[in-house]
Amino acid sequence: MKADIGISAKNSEAVSLILNTLLADEHVLYMKTRNYHWNYEGDNFHEMHLxxxxxxxxxxxxxxxxxxxxxxxxxxxxxxxxxxxxxTRLLEPDYTNHQQEQLTNLLSDHETLIRTIRKDIDELSEKLKDTGSADLLTGILRQHEKMAWMIRSYLG
Structure with missing residues (x-):
């Protein structure tokens, strides 16, 4: 059954494409972070693992x-x-177990997503008239900003 929620079928399809692309990006970032969780080696292993x-x-x-x-x-x-x-708009680098490389890779991905999500929010709210999806992305944007800040704090 089709959703009748005040968004045209054309706009709904365009919104879903934007969201599915972000979904792909989030999956790649998730697996990259999980990979680093599994493969980190160093004197602060427990801290980085957590x-x-x-x-x-x-x-x-x-x-x-x-x-x-x-x-x-x-x-x-x-x-x-x-x-x-x-x-996905993100790349998967070679394996590394070095904290500096791992954190730099993750920071780059979070910052890429932050810039991309900002543009997506504008398109969702202004062009596609989907304030619900724009609101969801605004919350996700804040999460990535916080995660990037935490990573930057490790990098100094």
């Missing part, structure tokens, strides 16, 4: 919120890894 765990748990919640919003709009949330990798 730090990464807190970050990927927050990303998992974000992933779920985005996917549910796509479903609220009456579309399918992208969930196959093959499809996610085709539309």
């Amino acid at each position: 730090f990464y765990e807190g970050q990927y748990e927050q990303l998992a919640e974000t992933i779920d919120e985005i996917a549910e919003r796509v479903r609220m709009l009456g579309h399918y949330a992208t969930g196959r890894l093959k499809d996610l990798l085709e539309i």
Whole structure:
């Protein structure tokens, strides 16, 4: 059954495309953070293990919120890894177990998402007239800003 929530079918489809692209980005960032959680080595292993765990748990919640919003709009949330990798805007670097490299990679991704989400919010609210999705992305933007700040604090 199609959703009748005051967003045209054309706009709803465009919103879902934006959200599914962000969903793909969040999945890549989640797996990168989880990878670093598993593969970090260093004298502060326990601290970093817990730090990464807190970050990927927050990303998992974000992933779920985005996917549910796509479903609220009456579309399918992208969930196959093959499809996610085709539309993500993030890259996967080589394996590293060095804290500085890991944190720099994560910071770059968070800042990329922050810049992208800002643009998406404008498009969602102004062009596509979906304040609900724009509001969701505003909250996600704040989460990425906080996560980036925490990572920057480690980098000094």
